[in-house]
Amino acid sequence: FFSRAALEMLPYIDFKPDIIHANDWQTALVPIYFSIFYADKEFYRGMKTVFTIHNIQYQGKYxxxxxxxxxxxxxxxxxxxxYGDCINMVKGAVECANRVTTVSPTYAQEILDxxxxxxxxxxxxxxxxxLSGILNGIDVHVYNPETDxxxxxNYTADDPDGKAEDKAELQQRLNLAQEPEAPLVGMVTRMVAAxxxxxxxxxxxxxxxxxxxxxVILGSGDWEYENFFKEMQSRYAGRVxxxxxxxxxxxxKIYAASDLFLMPSRTEPCGLxxxxxxxxxxxxxxxxxGGLKDTVTDSGGGKGNGFTFRDYSSDDMLGAVKRAVKGYADRDGWKILMRRGMECDxxxxxxxxxxxxLYRSLLKNGK
Known part of the structure; x- marks a missing residue:
């Protein structure tokens, strides 16, 4: 009803947009309704629709x-x-929208597989x-170590000394050993298999x-994983x-205190x-x-901003973590790597x- 109302109200408020942009299955009916009921009406003629898939796992099947x-x-x-033995909102939106986007270029290619x-x-x-992919962004005012x-x-890329204090204070709060030379690995995540x-x-x-x-990990999710990390905290007291x-x-505080940040995702449409x-x-x-591949490049050649692994394998993940820990021991090189990351836009x-x-191209080409 919301999707239909969003289209129905436009003449009543005298608003004639060039582009109507819908997101995910919850508003997938907007381009569908537009195509079926509104595209040929005089007031709506010339309007275009764009549909963005944030996570294709959620399709609105009924x-x-x-x-x-x-x-x-x-x-x-x-x-x-x-689609198959049901109706599928995302499928309908893909059929009807003039353009379909995802939240990273790599994910746009992956979902063809x-x-x-x-x-x-x-x-x-x-x-x-x-189909095309455009990366999401972050609010650089909310996430700003200089003013957070x-x-x-607080600290900056030019003066990062405050990061060591953030690490020491978080170690104390979380009952981790006060070891400045031990690299702190952080995760802020949903605790799910993906x-x-x-x-x-x-x-x-x-x-x-x-x-x-x-x-250190912060999040919630499946009981299996929450229970696992509770067990690891007991097993490695003072370190986990x-x-x-x-x-x-x-x-x-975890972002600021962490030396490394681990994201071994099976899939990650964009990732923030x-x-x-x-x-x-x-x-x-x-x-x-997905977006991890589009935003993080391996520093093995001296030019990247992180450490990556390709295969979905615990051995490959462990190898990347061990390379990162070895890199952390080179304090001068690590400062360069930190600065390179902090300067990414x-x-x-x-x-x-x-x-x-994308909008200009759609309006110019007319389809």
Whole structure:
């Protein structure tokens, strides 16, 4: 009803947009309704629709009985939404929208593959001409180590000394050993399988036994993973701390205190945590997937801003972590790597310009 109302109200408020941009399955009916009921009406003529997929796992699947009674879709248009034995909101939006975007260029390519597409690969392959990826951005005013009020000490890329105080204070708060030379690995994440936590389960003991790192994680999710990290905290007292829930001030403190930031995701459409980590001088260790691949490049050649691994393997993840720990021991080189990351631009200004280019291209080309 919201999607239909958003279109129906436009003449009543005398607002005639050039572009109507809908996001995810919750508003997928907007381009569908527009195509079926409004595109040929005089007031709406010339308007274009864009649909963004943030995570293709969530598609808005429902039984076919909803089509006419609830959604009001006429019988000739039902095939737009049909996919398999149900109706699929995202499928319908992909069919109807003038352009389809995802939240990173790599993810736009990945979802053409059955491994990532959750059953929608065929329709996306057929409509790949209208598909592109634009990275999300972060609020660089909220996430700014120079002014962040949540931090114990502020710092900048030019003067990063405050980061050491943030680390010491967080170690004290979380009952971690006061060891400034031990690299602190942070995670702020949903505790679900897609975030690669099964890799951590497989490699955690080796990671702790083969390095001198400390580890802190903040998040909540599946019982299996919460229980695992509670057990690791008990097993490695003074080196591991697991914090559960959504605690904004603590998340900021973890970004600021961490030397490394781990994201071994199975899939990551865009990812914001690695961008925030870079801004706070926490060097990311990530799997090369989705937005992680587009924002983090391996520093092995002396030019990257983090450490990456390609295969979804606990051995490969552990190898990347060990390379990062070895890099941390080179204090002069580490300062250069930190600064390189802190100077990356992941502001919304860059992303907004990409969307403006997309909108202008759509209006110019007329389809």
């Amino acid at each position: 039984g076919k009985e909803l089509v006419e009674d609830v959604l009001g879709i006429p019988e000739p248009s039902v095939p737009l939404l049909e 059955p491994w990532f597409a959750y059953g929608l690969e065929s329709i996306l392959q057929e409509r790949s001409w209208k 009020e949540y931090l114990y000490a 975030k690669g936590l099964d890799l951590l389960e497989q490699a955690f003991d080796r990671m702790m036994q083969q390095t001198n790192l400390q580890f 701390c697991a914090c559960f829930g959504f605690i904004p001030e603590l998340s900021h 945590a690695q961008m925030i980590a870079l801004r706070y001088g926490a060097v990311p260790v990530v799997r090369e997937t 992941f502001s919304w200004g860059h992303s907004a310009n990409e969307y403006i280019r």
